[in-house]
Amino acid sequence: VGMEQKLYHKYDVYEHSLRTCDIAEDSVKLVALLHDIGKVRTDMGNGHFYGHDIIGAQMTQEILKRLRFSKQEIEKASRLVRNHMFY
Secondary structure, X not given: OOOOXXXXXXXXXXXXXXXXXXXXXXXXXXXXXXXXXXXXXXXXXXXXXXXXXHHHHHHHHHHHHHOXXXXXXXXXXXXXXXXXXXX
């Protein structure tokens, strides 16, 4: 919460994630919420979060397994988090 993003985003990570969820369809709201979760573990202190997509996908898998999502749902969600930088 309150982690700044310098270059590409107008909002901090928390506000960006909430705004992303606001515009997302129900089927992708969870992924929208999780898509930048890896930034917590890749903060370089300079507004860059290199590899946050990869780390975020791993974190998404762990979280959804704990919440007992199906294998298919976990794979789909983690794939979307992993590849969100390409869209």
